[in-house]
Amino acid sequence: MAPELADGGWTKVASELVALMPEEDEAMLREAGFGDVRMFYMGLAFRGWVASA
Numbered sequence: 001m002a003p004e005l006a007d008g009g010w011t012k013v014a015s016e017l018v019a020l021m022p023e024e025d026e027a028m029l030r031e032a033g034f035g036d037v038r039m040f041y042m043g044l045a046f047r048g049w050v051a052s053a
Contacts, residue, residue, distance in 0.1 A: 019045035 029037045034051035041048035
């Protein structure tokens with residue numbers, strides 16, 4: 001990949017990605033009515049959650 005393309009991609013992600021703290025993600029899931037909230041994956045700013053409704 002050309003360096004200028006990589007830089008442009010990074011700028012776009014940094015300006016548009018809303019990354020919350022794990023505690024904020026969990027609180028939002030609980031506020032939405034989910035219980036037994038558990039994180040099963042975390043990589044950089046991306047997380048996977050399992051919860052029951």
